[in-house]
Amino acid sequence: MISKVLDFLFGKSPDIFDSNGNVLHKLPPEKWKSWRDRFEKKNEYDWRHHRGTERKINPPKKS
Numbered sequence: 001m002i003s004k005v006l007d008f009l010f011g012k013s014p015d016i017f018d019s020n021g022n023v024l025h026k027l028p029p030e031k032w033k034s035w036r037d038r039f040e041k042k043n044e045y046d047w048r049h050h051r052g053t054e055r056k057i058n059p060p061k062k063s
Contacts, residue, residue, distance in 0.1 A: 018024040039046050 016023055016025070
């Protein structure tokens with residue numbers, strides 16, 4: 001009971017770090033595989049192939 005009150009007042013310690021202090025995402029292997037497959041099969045999701053200059057911006061129309 002006291003721990004819940006202390007967690008409420010001071011916040012919980014994040015559960016995303018391993019023992020060395022590195023960020024550790026606790027996701028199931030299926031989630032990692034689907035994420036990796038999406039990036040390997042579709043270039044639109046791959047950040048290495050993304051260029052922000054590909055979007056064509058139309059100038060505003062003069063009235």
